[in-house]
Amino acid sequence: MISKVLIANRGEIALRIIAACREAGLATVAVHSEADRNSLHVRLADEAVCIGPPYANASYLNITAVISAAEITGADAIHPGYGFLAENAHFAEVVGECGMTWIGPPPEAIRLMGDKATARRTVAARGVPVLPGSQEPLTSREEAVKLATEIGFPVILKASAGGGGKGMRVARDARELRHAFDTARHEAERAFGVADVYLEKYLTAPRHIEVQVIADTRGKVVALGERECSIQRRHQKLIEEAPSPVVDETLRTAMCEAATAAAAAVGYASAGTVEFLYEDGHFYFMEMNTRIQVEHPVTEAVTGVDLVLEQLRVAAGNPLSLRRRPRIQGHAIEFRVNAEDPESFAPSPGEITELALPGGPGVRVDTHIYRGYRVPPYYDSLLAKLIVHGRDRAEAITRGRRALSMFLVEGVKTSIPLHLRIVDDPDFQAGRLSTQFMERFLKPS
Ligand code: MV4
Numbered sequence: 001m002i003s004k005v006l007i008a009n010r011g012e013i014a015l016r017i018i019a020a021c022r023e024a025g026l027a028t029v030a031v032h033s034e035a036d037r038n039s040l041h042v043r044l045a046d047e048a049v050c051i052g053p054p055y056a057n058a059s060y061l062n063i064t065a066v067i068s069a070a071e072i073t074g075a076d077a078i079h080p081g082y083g084f085l086a087e088n089a090h091f092a093e094v095v096g097e098c099g100m101t102w103i104g105p106p107p108e109a110i111r112l113m114g115d116k117a118t119a120r121r122t123v124a125a126r127g128v129p130v131l132p133g134s135q136e137p138l139t140s141r142e143e144a145v146k147l148a149t150e151i152g153f154p155v156i157l158k159a160s161a162g163g164g165g166k167g168m169r170v171a172r173d174a175r176e177l178r179h180a181f182d183t184a185r186h187e188a189e190r191a192f193g194v195a196d197v198y199l200e201k202y203l204t205a206p207r208h209i210e211v212q213v214i215a216d217t218r219g220k221v222v223a224l225g226e227r228e229c230s231i232q233r234r235h236q237k238l239i240e241e242a243p244s245p246v247v248d249e250t251l252r253t254a255m256c257e258a259a260t261a262a263a264a265a266v267g268y269a270s271a272g273t274v275e276f277l278y279e280d281g282h283f284y285f286m287e288m289n290t291r292i293q294v295e296h297p298v299t300e301a302v303t304g305v306d307l308v309l310e311q312l313r314v315a316a317g318n319p320l321s322l323r324r325r326p327r328i329q330g331h332a333i334e335f336r337v338n339a340e341d342p343e344s345f346a347p348s349p350g351e352i353t354e355l356a357l358p359g360g361p362g363v364r365v366d367t368h369i370y371r372g373y374r375v376p377p378y379y380d381s382l383l384a385k386l387i388v389h390g391r392d393r394a395e396a397i398t399r400g401r402r403a404l405s406m407f408l409v410e411g412v413k414t415s416i417p418l419h420l421r422i423v424d425d426p427d428f429q430a431g432r433l434s435t436q437f438m439e440r441f442l443k444p445s
Contacts (some may be wrong), residue, residue, distance in 0.1 A: 009083070013382065145174045153177075207278040355409055
């Protein structure tokens with residue numbers, strides 16, 4: 001049983017979690033930094049506690065401050081959202097030790113998937129496809145060169161403790177690999193405190209396709225289909241869609257079975273995402289994100305499942321509300337509206353002086369901004385998520401273009417003009433996507 005949920009987050013996801021709690025009849029506690037006093041999550045939660053100064057290290061990442069806020073207000077559960085403490089296994093453990101319910105996966109599942117070399121080995125042992133590479137972290141340059149020669153260049157070195165693109169190095173031949181081995185280990189040591197790196201065959205222009213899973217604490221795992229997330233820049237996703245233009249029902253079944261097996265391999269519960277690389281009809285496990293993700297609404301749109309509500313259900317020990325993989329209904333696209341210069345991608349904090357949000361058929365906007373809101377410079381630049389849904393991809397694109405053109409934000413620069421250019425791009429319209437899409441799109445031609 002849960003009755004009062006503390007939300008250890010800010011921005012749009014804090015509002016999304018408040019919405020789910022309110023539907024479930026649960027009381028809510030917001031926490032906020034000194035910079036977020038005037039935030040909507042503070043006003044809309046039943047209670048709010050200031051947990052420290054603006055920088056996240058002193059507030060949203062301060063475990064002692066968050067736990068104290070929960071104890072003072074009598075919260076009996078904590079939802080971490082995404083980012084901040086969401087994938088901190090130690091924090092998840094502390095929440096449990098303090099007698100509160102963690103609205104997320106078991107700490108051990110977070111830990112296993114957090115070590116990328118362990119994750120790869122664990123899922124491969126259950127038959128999930130992985131690219132050719134090393135089963136254990138590499139111990140020497142010459143071991144790396146020997147393995148790379150066997151599987152063929154190019155190869156990629158990845159930090160075991162990394163993820164999300166941090167600590168990666170590509171090598172096209174043995175000479176490059178020897179150099180990359182040393183720099184990758186050095187970077188990994190500096191960034192994560194652990195130098196371990198492993199090696200994989202490198203795909204030059206794959207798609208990023210991920211599968212949403214939700215699991216209860218009774219060992220039931222259900223996959224909710226895939227999202228195509230290839231449109232990204234420097235590992236920041238810009239546009240996500242469901243279903244993927246290249247995934248048919250046969251491939252979907254195979255990917256969903258692989259994702260379910262990966263989750264089951266670590267005793268998963270709650271919402272999670274299994275990321276794959278896709279090329280030429282084949283898919284390979286990349287990593288698992290042990291949190292609710294920014295792009296979860298596209299899956300909600302095409303399945304009708306409220307993922308955050310399901311997280312609350314299973315955290316309270318209840319079974320999932322669905323027994324099998326739901327059918328995919330239509331097509332959904334999410335556009336991330338960031339406070340940034342659409343040319344330089346530089347952050348653009350400041351006051352929102354005018355705001356008009358789009359609506360109408362097939363349009364959802366998840367946002368925390370309002371007219372007069374000041375976008376602080378301390379956190380990520382996500383202002384809003386525009387999610388459009390149509391009967392097919394063409395209708396979703398039409399609705400996206402219409403909604404983007406009726407989305408007015410003044411006072412800060414936003415990524416809306418960039419999105420309006422992307423929706424008119426012939427490759428985007430044809431679904432010809434890859435992780436190289438934005439590089440090609442932004443190239444002056
Ligand atoms: C790869 C790859 C190609 N081959 N692994 C980037 C994020 C991190 N999770 C893994 N990443 C990649 N791993 C192999 N063996 C290409 C990438 C990659 C990428 C993946 C997903 C989305 C965007 C990307 C951009 C550049 C590189």
